[in-house]
Amino acid sequence: MPVAKPESSDSRVIAHVDMDCFYVQVEERKQPQLRGLPTAVVQYNEWKGGALIAVSYEARKFGVKRSMRGAEAKEVCPQIQLVQVPVARGKADLNGYRSAGSEVVSILSRRGRCERASIDEVYLDLTDAAETMLAENPPQNLEKIDEEALKSHILGLNNEDGSDVKENVREWINRHNADHRDKLLACGILIVAELRMQVLKETEFTCSAGIAHNKMLAKLASGMNKPAQQTVVPSSSVNGLLNTLPIRKMKQLGGKLGISLQTDMGVNTVGDLLQFPEEKLQERYGINTGTWLWNIARGISGEAVEGRLLPKSHGSGKTFPGPRALKTVPAVQHWLNQLCEELSERLCSDLDQNKRMANTLTLHARAYKSSDSDSQKKFPSKSCPLRYGTGKIQEDAFNLFQAGLREYIGFYGVKTQGSQYSGWGITSLSVSASKIVPIPSGTCSIAKYFHGQSTPHFSSMQSLDNVNAEATLLLPPGSECYSELNSPKAESWIEDTVPDLDLQEQKDLSSSLSKTQDGFTQDISPSLLSGCLEQNQNKQERYITKVEGQFKSEYKERKGKRVKDKGTETPSILELFKSYNPYPFGSSLSQELKKTAQGTGARLTIGHAEENEVGKEEKPMHGSSSRDEGDGRREVWSYNIDEIDPTVMDELPQEIQDEIKAWVQPHKWRPNNNTARRGCSNDANDIILTSETRNVLAFGNLPDLDLAPSSDQASFC
Numbered sequence: 001m002p003v004a005k006p007e008s009s010d011s012r013v014i015a016h017v018d019m020d021c022f023y024v025q026v027e028e029r030k031q032p033q034l035r036g037l038p039t040a041v042v043q044y045n046e047w048k049g050g051a052l053i054a055v056s057y058e059a060r061k062f063g064v065k066r067s068m069r070g071a072e073a074k075e076v077c078p079q080i081q082l083v084q085v086p087v088a089r090g091k092a093d094l095n096g097y098r099s100a101g102s103e104v105v106s107i108l109s110r111r112g113r114c115e116r117a118s119i120d121e122v123y124l125d126l127t128d129a130a131e132t133m134l135a136e137n138p139p140q141n142l143e144k145i146d147e148e149a150l151k152s153h154i155l156g157l158n159n160e161d162g163s164d165v166k167e168n169v170r171e172w173i174n175r176h177n178a179d180h181r182d183k184l185l186a187c188g189i190l191i192v193a194e195l196r197m198q199v200l201k202e203t204e205f206t207c208s209a210g211i212a213h214n215k216m217l218a219k220l221a222s223g224m225n226k227p228a229q230q231t232v233v234p235s236s237s238v239n240g241l242l243n244t245l246p247i248r249k250m251k252q253l254g255g256k257l258g259i260s261l262q263t264d265m266g267v268n269t270v271g272d273l274l275q276f277p278e279e280k281l282q283e284r285y286g287i288n289t290g291t292w293l294w295n296i297a298r299g300i301s302g303e304a305v306e307g308r309l310l311p312k313s314h315g316s317g318k319t320f321p322g323p324r325a326l327k328t329v330p331a332v333q334h335w336l337n338q339l340c341e342e343l344s345e346r347l348c349s350d351l352d353q354n355k356r357m358a359n360t361l362t363l364h365a366r367a368y369k370s371s372d373s374d375s376q377k378k379f380p381s382k383s384c385p386l387r388y389g390t391g392k393i394q395e396d397a398f399n400l401f402q403a404g405l406r407e408y409i410g411f412y413g414v415k416t417q418g419s420q421y422s423g424w425g426i427t428s429l430s431v432s433a434s435k436i437v438p439i440p441s442g443t444c445s446i447a448k449y450f451h452g453q454s455t456p457h458f459s460s461m462q463s464l465d466n467v468n469a470e471a472t473l474l475l476p477p478g479s480e481c482y483s484e485l486n487s488p489k490a491e492s493w494i495e496d497t498v499p500d501l502d503l504q505e506q507k508d509l510s511s512s513l514s515k516t517q518d519g520f521t522q523d524i525s526p527s528l529l530s531g532c533l534e535q536n537q538n539k540q541e542r543y544i545t546k547v548e549g550q551f552k553s554e555y556k557e558r559k560g561k562r563v564k565d566k567g568t569e570t571p572s573i574l575e576l577f578k579s580y581n582p583y584p585f586g587s588s589l590s591q592e593l594k595k596t597a598q599g600t601g602a603r604l605t606i607g608h609a610e611e612n613e614v615g616k617e618e619k620p621m622h623g624s625s626s627r628d629e630g631d632g633r634r635e636v637w638s639y640n641i642d643e644i645d646p647t648v649m650d651e652l653p654q655e656i657q658d659e660i661k662a663w664v665q666p667h668k669w670r671p672n673n674n675t676a677r678r679g680c681s682n683d684a685n686d687i688i689l690t691s692e693t694r695n696v697l698a699f700g701n702l703p704d705l706d707l708a709p710s711s712d713q714a715s716f717c
């Protein structure tokens, strides 16, 4: 349900920029001879000429529509040029479009906070740029206004017959007596026009834009005058814009809520909402949604432009409509493998280029049962922690699928059908990676270090304890890290999922899956990154080995330097523990602490040991890991503290540094406690990091950390 957010300021300048017939423009840039011709991009499927996914404005004049197939388009426009979307792995390859979108984003982000909303849409917060312009070079003083700005459409501007529209726009921009908000919008007009021209110059792409005081209004405006134009919504025109706007056209009102407003409340236009007091709407739809509805009726929206140039998730999907539905498990596995391969490439690319890692893998499918009274039942989406590596993603995705199928058709159905058709069909499949977080700056080297020492997180496949055989089959393997944090119950691994995509992304996903008529593969997230470091798992492994090698030599160098520069280097974890004095007033514990850390035998143990098993599991060699599959012990990695990269401490995110410091705080110190505790080694030379921290170190990413001190967290022992 939508939630009202307080309007942060009613004087923001927000733009929504939307590329014109985007895929067509990308293809036209590749083949300039297509420019000016009626053109459409069709999906790779040849049936009836393939489905149109983007139509040029020249072709639209002939009545060509996106809903048509190539053959139909030829009927209404025989001269239409049909360009096939590139194909890879038997499905559409959207990388070229993603990277073209990225080019645009990099230009638009030059003037203000920029949020990439989809493959070809961007929100900009230009408030600061507009305020600066207003202070330094206000539009009312401008003698010459750029042609592109003069072509703007200003809603509510009275363009009487015969009047010079551009002259009216010029006057509006130049007004001395305008209120502050309109003056800011006037600046917005100039800035956006300039940005759009820059995009054209640098990328050869045209785009359209909406300029208003909030995202909602800017988005509504950007599509009003296309292609290559911009539309402005002054606050005085908001009511006029919304009054007649069909309620279902509003973002977030295209679904159930919109239907309910129509059928239960008789609301057909946004203006119809104005008659209801806020309390009434709250009574019917809850406090938040009621307030949100009351606000949007008045054009109020506090949604901020998120500074996000990169996608929130990555996805790869494919539809299998009609006779192409997948009806056997091996067929599903084949396609899942293709999708996962693509997803894995994009994750590697994101990791390499943007230093980001995803945490959650989700599988979505649409299915039908041929003889089923319960035809409404949906195939459940499932998710699990994401492991890097094509093979692992494929394996986990397949396990998720099996879990979903079992739930969808019942366990025995799954067991008995094997590769035989058993009355179900999959009409769409997609995998997505979400909860993408940046690797905290500099942590990359930590990941490399730990990776160089031990790779269980990347490669191990360990069954969970206390898991029955059937459940184990369905578990994404290698998920031990979460099991330490959560209940070890197998089923808790595979979650029913409302994927962690924002509403727009979820909408995009569902609409893409439903819009497509045949095997068209739709990217399910506004992903933008192209190219890929690693083509397959082997390459990934080679990469890891290379990185490991690089790290080792780097490490040797640094270690040598450290010896030379002793005393001037950044303190290592060892140094930190040496110099940290939890008892500044001279308690002997500080001495003890120093002593503990100074010993060459001091080890940084990264892991989570069970009460009665601690100590046994440690290996004195660095980088070792041990785990007894059968007896319920948890794995422990031990590292010689002297061999930790000296920059590690500084490179850790502040929260983790704080956490480590917290461990050595007095209240955590339990000098007389000789009994081993959960998460705490009985070896006084060991520092045990929580599994969350281990995750950061091992993966170089930041999971949802709960750094609040808890008894379960490890302390310095």
Ligand code: TTP
Pocket: 018, 019, 020, 021, 022, 023, 024, 053, 054, 055, 119, 120, 226, 227, 512, 515, 516, 522
């Ligand atoms: P849109 O922005 O919806 O459309 P568009 O850019 O082609 O045209 P317009 O000028 O009207 O905005 O979509 C952006 C690109 O996304 C589009 O060029 C092709 C792709 N796309 C699909 O692949 N499938 C779809 O169902 C839709 C709607 C878009």
